[in-house]
Amino acid sequence: MNVPVTxxxxxxxxxxxxxxxxxxxxMPFLLVHGLASNARTWDGVAGRLYEHGHPVTSVDLRGxxxxxxxxxxxxxxxxxxxxxxxxxxxxxxxxxxxxxxTGGNLAIELASRAPTRVAGVAGVDGGFIELRHRWPRWEDCxxxxxxxxxxxxxxxxxxxAMRVAHRDWSAEGIEATLxxxxxxxxxxVRPWLTRPRHLRILRALWEHSPAEVMATVAAPVLLVPAxxxxxWSRAKRVEVDRAVASGRDVRVHWFSQADHDVHVQHPVELxxxxxxxxxxxxxxxxxTAPS
Numbered sequence: 001m002n003v004p005v006t007x008x009x010x011x012x013x014x015x016x017x018x019x020x021x022x023x024x025x026x027m028p029f030l031l032v033h034g035l036a037s038n039a040r041t042w043d044g045v046a047g048r049l050y051e052h053g054h055p056v057t058s059v060d061l062r063g064x065x066x067x068x069x070x071x072x073x074x075x076x077x078x079x080x081x082x083x084x085x086x087x088x089x090x091x092x093x094x095x096x097x098x099x100x101x102t103g104g105n106l107a108i109e110l111a112s113r114a115p116t117r118v119a120g121v122a123g124v125d126g127g128f129i130e131l132r133h134r135w136p137r138w139e140d141c142x143x144x145x146x147x148x149x150x151x152x153x154x155x156x157x158x159x160x161a162m163r164v165a166h167r168d169w170s171a172e173g174i175e176a177t178l179x180x181x182x183x184x185x186x187x188x189v190r191p192w193l194t195r196p197r198h199l200r201i202l203r204a205l206w207e208h209s210p211a212e213v214m215a216t217v218a219a220p221v222l223l224v225p226a227x228x229x230x231x232w233s234r235a236k237r238v239e240v241d242r243a244v245a246s247g248r249d250v251r252v253h254w255f256s257q258a259d260h261d262v263h264v265q266h267p268v269e270l271x272x273x274x275x276x277x278x279x280x281x282x283x284x285x286x287x288t289a290p291s
Contacts, residue, residue: 002047009059011085015073017059018066019086022046024055027119027278028092031058032083034101034126034261035201036147036193038065040176041100044267045274052275059086061103063197065179074200076208080110087117096278098122100263102201104223105129108210111217120281122222122274123210125260128243131206134235141206147198151190155183166259173264211239214247220281221250224273226258251277 004020011017020039029049031042039058046056060067062082063074073079083106087095094117099107104126111118121127135141150158158181162174181189191198214221225240227233244250253273259265
């Protein structure tokens with residue numbers, strides 16, 4: 001049955017991450033959400049990968065969703081170590097790691113730090129984000145990308161706005177994205193990821209250079225950028241080209257007229273792209289699937 005098993009995985013003393021796991025016998029996938037998001041946003045992709053036979057686990061990163069919320073550990077090194085601990089707990093010798101947005105950059109970081117554990121990396125509108133090229137000063141980046149203030153807003157109002165902004169998203173996708181927010185007794189919301197922790201991860205992303213890290217990644221890489229046809233997308237092409245030039249085996253699959261949250265908007269199509277790329281990569285490597 002296409003229903004995940006939910007469990008908590010200890011990744012550090014006093015720190016547990018909530019994980020959602022689908023069984024399977026093919027090469028495994030670890031799915032990593034973006035900044036201020038949550039594991040449920042991957043459910044559509046995970047369900048389709050499960051139909052292809054893959055074991056899949058998605059996790060709430062520390063500070064997010066239903067995972068532990070310690071005061072520290074929001075740098076990329078610690079976040080990557082958390083994911084490595086998840087692989088250890090699952091007893092996966094290696095896996096394909098797919099991350100969206102900030103999660104894509106984090107997946108690239110993990111592949112560099114633990115090359116024998118990552119059979120492939122997929123960055124879904126991420127894995128190539130170079131914020132310092134857009135905002136050389138951190139203060140300007142912080143001002144431009146600071147999270148909106150949602151505290152105290154009725155959940156019903158947030159849901160209505162989300163449905164208007166994303167008319168082609170499924171009801172399940174809307175609900176999964178609303179799980180980014182804690183619902184209080186009075187029906188209002190607040191983000192699970194607090195503003196100070198959000199900004200600490202944003203600062204870590206600003207300091208991260210995936211093009212530099214990409215040069216050290218031996219595993220095959222698939223970048224799946226979203227092209228919404230705006231100036232942001234045109235600037236994104238420069239970052240993607242830089243990442244491709246830096247890597248050893250980097251392929252690109254653009255989603256045209258797509259949202260940043262490609263995994264929520266087009267889960268089946270994205271899962272099929274990931275599956276087909278993973279199968280081809282395994283075949284090129286000698287036909288041995290990760291386990």
